[in-house]
Amino acid sequence: MNKRDFLKNSTVLGVTGSIVSPSSVLAQNSDYSSLKDITGDAVSITVDERKARVTKAQKIMRKMNIDMLLIEAGSALIYFTGVRWRRSERFTGVLIPANGDIAFITPFFEEPSVRESMAFGENVLTWHEHENPFDLVLNILNNLGLNKGRIAVEETVRHFIVYGTQLAAKNFQVVSGQDITRGCRMYKSPAEIALMQKANDVTIKAYQYVYQQIEEGMYPADIATLMDDASLALGGRPVFSGVLLNEASAYPHGTGQPQQVKKGGIILMDCGCSVHDYQSDISRTWVYGEPTKKHRKVWETVKRGQELALESATIGVPAGKVDDTVRAYYEKQGYGP
Template identity: 25%
Template sequence: MADNRAVRLAGLRDALARADLDGLLVSALPNVQYLTGFSGSNALVLVTARDCVLFTDFRYATQVEEEVGDAATVRIEPASLWLGLWAALQAMVGVERVGFESAHLLHRDFGRLLEQGARWQWRPQEDLVETLRERKDETEIAAIEDAVAMAQRALQGTLSQLRPGLTETAVAGILEQQLREAGSEAYPFASIVASGRRAALPHARAGHRVLETGDLVLIDFGAVTRGYCSDITRTVVLGRATEEQKEVYETVLEANRRASGAVRPGMTGMAADAVAREYIDARGYGEAFGHSLGHGIGLEVHESPRLARTVEAPLAPGMVVTIEPGIYRPGWGGVRIEDDVLITASGGRVLTSFPRTLLEID
């Protein structure tokens, strides 16, 4: 881990030099963890050409020592992380132009930069660390693969208990218990369980609807291990599927297959999205696929890159993305099939192995 963090810091320092910055104030906690290994809930990190200083509080004195090691200089601040930051900056020679993460800094804290930190030149920055996070190293890929395996075990355990009469929230409870038993540290997002007509809501919250025979049941969830996420969706039928359900399902499945097989380095997010979208549109369901094809996963369940109609940035080896086409018909239901895919030098490698054929749950 220490060597990987050294490489990450070197990459950030190169980015700082290109941006004509003497340093960067990192306030987004996923970025803090990426650079230092620290997973606590209260931290700031200051990175310059020579230093990496992490500020946190007494609650994390033991944790930060265990997680960070020599990846950063740690300062436990008894009163305020900001007071520690000002003191550290004052002791640094030649640090004047300092970037801050404009997408993550609270307005209240921006006011601190203008008032208490007025002697330094503060420059808003976007995605300096997030761009580095797009391409995963071997340790990150291994963690995501483990999170995928945990999610798949949890899904298998959940489907074995699925039956008419359960509420969506009860199914979500079973799923989340199975995730914990599989070893998941947390839930990367509120698990989605949507049945019957509610399956037409792409991001439905599990509700009190009672599952019935004949329902489509859409389950979207993930696991977390060593801070890294997986994100999987499967749609099943309680009982026997109708011909209409089979047709919609097969359309989504083929769109998933085509996109997963097509993604490769150099392909833009726009082109990847088009592979699935054009097939669904040709089958007459284009208006029912309203969201983008996918997104990156890692320390966050939604991060760069994006596979969407407006994204011109190319994919690169080491990126891990979701492929999740869907068809949603109000008043009828919906189908989504989502896999996690690693972009390799030769194309996409699907990390998700859970069956994609339509499962009919008796």
């Protein structure tokens, strides 16, 4: 019996004293040497492009009679400024005025790290633990000669930040900023599309590798490990690797019942990675072993639904109409609304 067969048919004791599934050992010891980094030619978003995004946002703000846009840590902060920051109980964010330069707000002890992440801009206002960070919002507005007006907040900003801003800037109306941010982020530049394509390329190649490595008895975590490691080897940063097996694949987010790969069982994967902040999100479903006639019929039905979606998604057609077209087809095939 060789080592691989031994691991498949034995229970292995981990270094922590807990029992590790044999398939986990196989997944952890997979050979990724055939996978090469394919992201070497990927170009991150330039400073000039980020500045152009701010300029576009300011143009939309002036058209909407908005004086300031408030953004906290998250994807929008990265999009406009390049600053990658985690959300915590302490406010870190950026204020984009309708006219003028952007200004960052962050705790005093975080300033060096924030400056290191900034793609552009010089104005960083800090606050100490005994101070109110939202007073700085009002100070920035007053320094621009504004005593009243409208402050827009990016749509994912948390309530304590919105509320704190409302209390500090009582003469200003706080409104949603989604029309500003979506007016920028929903339109992708060639550079963005290239990065999205590269992330998709990584995920597809990782799928191709993982497909060949799956073995009977593996657990979802084993397959997810394979996907994460393959994505890393190809140059991507794993973001999520969801794996649903057998009956669990019938539920959007699986079941608490343990599942393992088995002959004739369904493998559903939903995975994504990031390349320079742009993510893939690709799902794949197949049968381990030989599919039944029912498997093939369901697969062909879903495939036809996707084809109808692509055929329907033409310029000027509401997104809901695309969904309606596919749902109508599925209902004709006997599936629920």
